[in-house]
Amino acid sequence: MTSPADETRLFECGTCGGVGIGPNRPTCCDEPMTGIETTEAAVSEPSLETLLRTVFDMSGTELDVCLCVMEGGELTVTELAEQIGYDRSVVARHLNHLAELGVVEKRRRIRPEGGHVYVYTPQPPDVVRERLRGEFLSWVRMATAQLDGLQREKVEAIADAETGERQWTVFQEQ
Incomplete structure (x- = not known):
């Protein structure tokens, strides 16, 4: 608490x-x-899933992939796809997005038989929390600018009206 x-x-x-x-x-x-x-009545508290979907553009599938990596330690795309039953291309796309967010670390590992494979490991929870917090605050800054822009666009549209007619009407019951 x-x-x-x-x-x-x-x-x-x-x-x-x-x-x-x-x-x-x-x-x-x-x-x-x-x-x-x-006021708490104006906006309801978002669930973690809603927050992740809205701010970080995570789907339910990506959240599954994220949680699986967090619990599973170091995994390749193939290992993770087999473990959770999703197609490799879907898992790879989500892992790359999670790496961009800083939730997982993507490293290239040279295979003894030749070639390489990418392995994904979870970042420590405190690192994940801080990275998501930073991204969230960036999102809030951009969302605030969108709201400010909305107000400015309405005012400019009304002020720039060439016809002299109202650009929008308030409906009232009579």
């Missing part, structure tokens, strides 16, 4: 609109950021 002091909070810069996430009040534009109060 986390103590209130360790709880993750949201902050916003009053000058530039930047967003901060963490247990302590960050500074931005040489000023402490303001805490943002959120």
Whole structure:
């Protein structure tokens, strides 16, 4: 259980609109950021699966592959495909994505009989957590920019109307 002091909070810069996430009040534009109060009723807590699907573009299959590598140690694509019953090409594609995310390490191993094979090993849980956290914060930054852009696009569309007619209508019951 986390103590209130360790709880993750949201902050916003009053000058530039930047967003901060963490247990302590960050500074931005040489000023402490303001805490943002959120209502729990507005947004439901995402499941881990929803988070991984949304932020990291992981399918259920990729999550299966990820968990299997985490439990199985060093594995090749062939070994993993046989173990979980997925096609080798599917497993290879997902392992490459997991390696890009930094969840697994991909290494080339020279085979004694000649040639090479790639082996995949899990990163330690604390490394995985930090890498996913960094990617998540990057995603939040981009999502925030999308929201800011949406507001700006609406305002610009209304202001740039050549016809003088309203660009959108609010419907009310009479």
